[in-house]
Amino acid sequence: MDMEISFEGEKKVNAHYKGMIIKTDQQVRSGGEGSAPEPFTLFLASIGTCAGIYVKSFCDQRGIPSGDIKLIQSMKLNLETRLIEKIDIEIKLPEGFPEKYREAVIKAADLCTVKKHLADPPKIDVKAVIS
DSSP: OOOEEEEEETTEEEEEETTEEEEEOOOGGGTSOOOSOOHHHHHHHHHHHHHHHHHHHHHHHHTOOOTTOEEEEEEEEETTTTEEEEEEEEEEOOTTOOGGGHHHHHHHHTTOHHHHHHHSOOOOOOOOOOO
16 A cells, blocks of 8 residues: 655645645744644644544444534643643533433444554554665
8 A cells, every 4th residue: 555745836735645635834923824724733733634434434323413412522632742631532422312322432433443453553654675
């Protein structure tokens, strides 16, 4: 499985994968145009959206409407390291959500593949070749 990364111009860097283009840019204050999310923003969004798809699938399988469910993802920045040190995801369930599924929906969100990769990160090797 390969993903090709290309440069569109200015600070735009795009990923090409499975026939899709995932666009990124930098904020204006960082020299970009702010035309697309920054790569780190996409990384953070992948955590919440991954948990979200597991919550949505859980509800879909049980015929529970998911339109009023929201996930709120909060990140705590370590000011010394300038890295995120904690991420909280709160699943906001609407009135009438079956109480018997409250813990199960949390377990569903915990199945997120992105979260699993953070818990056991892959090795990343970088090399340069002349082609």
